[in-house]
Amino acid sequence: MTVAASTIAAVRRIPFGAFDAFPLLFETYCTAYEALDAFYAGDFRRAEVRADAARRAAEHPRDRAALVDVLLEQNARWGLDDATRANIEALRRPETVAVVTGQQVGLFTGPLYTPYKTITTLQLARRLQEETGRPVVPVFWLEGEDHDFDEVAAVRLLQRNELVEVRYAGHTPPEGGNLGPVGRLVLTGQIDEVLAAVEAALAPSDFRDGLMERVRDAYRPGVSLLDAFARLMRAFFPEEGLVFISPDDARLKRLAAPLFRREIADHATVQARFEAVSARLSEHYHAQVHARPTNLFLLEDNRRYALDAEGTHFRLRGTDRLLNREDLLARLDEHPGCFSPNVILRPLMQDTLLPTAVYVAGPGEVSYFAQLKPVYEWAGVPMPVVYPRASATLVESKVKKVLAQHPIDVPDLAEEADRLFRRVVLDEMEVDVEAVFQEAVRHLHTAVNTFKPVAERVDRSLGKAAEATRAALAKEFARLKERVLKAEKRHHDTLRQQLHKARVNLFPDGKLQERVLSPLYFLNKYSPALLVHLRNDLDLDTTEHQIVEL
Structure with a gap:
């Protein structure tokens, strides 16, 4: 693929401590890992630690054949190029491991940190393959089961140096705000109004028509939010061998059913372990997430209900419905697709399905992974090394x-x-x-x-x-x-x-650029090839914030 000359003039680095936007735990993780070693699977900066994590992930038993069959079918919906097909097939081999990242299915890929996560994952997969000599597959986990519609339904752009927001309003949350898994929501005709508003907000450029053609091809009435997100990400990262996985699939849930069964039967142990490690962490840092009565949701009536343990029964939060443990386990056996993990159990489901050697995480994820080591040990699943994603600010010449x-x-x-x-x-x-x-x-x-x-x-x-x-x-x-x-x-x-x-x-809006602005603003101005240039120029040493001068 021929790529235009880079629009990146220079990349320089600024310590995370120069900003107020990063938690102390994350700063410490990046600059003084030794202080946090007890909470993680190993020092992400060391090649031998990454190699050992790859060995553990490869050796852990899992149904690779079933996983591959699902991945082939899923990725065919989103554009299965030769490089991706080859990577999926490589997962059949027992020595193959994965570098994984994931994100909610935000409108038009969400903010800039989504491509930054993806770029770090692609870079690191290649690095780990060179370090270990084993096949390493980059995987993007599509978090479409989250039920926070407002969080994924808006895109924010710059128009004449002012922040503008365009919001998709094709669905109205019921009382309580729960529309069920947002990835399942099918785009209505209102998406055409959103696309028109986005195009109007983008300044005329040589790239606008081509960019909007890609976006419109992905985001069409009748397409789910998850499928649209994956199609656009595939279009933005072609020929990279990036494998997408949607956990909202009954076949994958069946593979994860033993984990869910154990959670139903022994949720009290998980809660106790989680609370203990969180208390230790809070002595010097903070606890990013808090323990719940269970770490499962039930998907029912187009809604996503948290399961709250009450003795030997489980209540669908916000309702008067109770299920006893035997009924819940029977439903798991018959309909595993009805179950969904919360933020604590999601990484364990991920690493039950995938041979994850390294997980590429944002600052918040780095923080909550510090609470998960005892839960991984409880589940008997090897915990991956946690690698910080690239954090960057794009500085245009006018700025x-x-x-x-x-x-x-x-x-x-x-x-x-x-x-x-x-x-x-x-x-x-x-x-x-x-x-x-x-x-x-x-x-x-x-x-x-x-x-x-x-x-x-x-x-x-x-x-x-x-x-x-x-x-x-x-x-x-x-x-x-x-x-x-x-x-x-x-x-x-x-x-x-x-x-x-x-x-x-x-x-x-007073926040880091990477957490607010859509990539569309920059891709329209500097061409979609900017993602390739970032892929080449962002430093894989992600222990500092990177200033990218355009």
């Missing part, structure tokens, strides 16, 4: 110019807007205009007061002339002062606009 003109760098733009403006004004102020004028007027009065007695000795009537001169000079000084202050205000207004523009670009 780079603002940074170059003022004594600020990217992290400074996270500061509250008025406070940042005042700080920059004070830093750049060479003279206090008001003070200089007050001093000048003082000298004026001193001069007139000195000269006036001399004039009056010559001619007493000249005293009035001296006062008239004082008034005229003071008036002219005041006029000059107003002209200077207006010029200073124009400068300040320009500075305020510059800082606002840069802040909206780098910290839209």
Whole structure:
């Protein structure tokens, strides 16, 4: 595949500690792993640790043939190229392992961190294959069973340096807000209005028509949110051998049924272990997620109900319905597709199905994996090494110019807007205009007061002339002062606009760019090949935030 010359001018690094956006636990994990070693499966930075994790994942028994059959069928729905087919078939071999990442099925791939996760996964799979000599497959776990529709139903873009949001409203959550697994929701005709609004928000460019053609091909009425997400991701990462997996499949749930059965029978042990490790972690850091009465949901009536343990029974949260343990286990045997893991059990289901050597995680995921080691041990599933995804901010040339003109760098733009403006004004102020004028007027009065007695000795009537001169000079000084202050205000207004523009670009809505902006804004402006350039230029050493200058 021929790719245009890179639009990336430079990549530099800034420590995570320079930002307020990253939790201490994540910063420590990236910079002083040894302090957290007891909570994880091994130091992600060391090749020998990654190789040992690959060995453990390969040796753990699993039904690879059944897994491959499902993956072939699923990926055929989303565009099964030769590289992906070869990687899926490679999973039949007992020595093959996977580097896995995952994400909710956000509209049009969700924010920028989704491609960053994917890029790190592709890079790391290749690195691990070189390090171990064994086949390594990059896998993307499609988290379509989450029921938070609002979280995945909006796309946010920049339009003339202002943040705009386009929201898909094709479904109305019932009372309680539970639409069931969002990945199952079928796009209505309202998606066409969303697509039109997105296209209108994107500036005219050489790439807009082609980009929107890809998006429209994926997001069409009658297509599920999960299928649309996977199709667009496939279009954005062609020929990379990326394998997608949707756990919302009865055949995969049947493979994971022993894990679910154990959770139903022994959820109290899981809760106790989880609470104990969370308490230890909270002594110095924080607990990212909290224990639940069970770690399973039941999918029923197009809704996703948490199962709350009450003695030997289980209540569908928010209802008066109770199921005893035997009824629940019988349903698991007959209809395993009705069960869904929560955030605690999801990684264990993933690593029960897949030979996961390394999981590529965002900061929040790195944090909650610190709570999971005792749960992996309880389940008898090898815990993967957790590798931080690339974290990056894309800096366009117009923003780079603002940074170059003022004594600020990217992290400074996270500061509250008025406070940042005042700080920059004070830093750049060479003279206090008001003070200089007050001093000048003082000298004026001193001069007139000195000269006036001399004039009056010559001619007493000249005293009035001296006062008239004082008034005229003071008036002219005041006029000059107003002209200077207006010029200073124009400068300040320009500075305020510059800082606002840069802040909206780098910290839209006061948050990290990667957590808010859609990739569509940048792909429209710099071409979809930007993803290939990022694939080549982002550093696989992800222990610092990367500043990508475009």
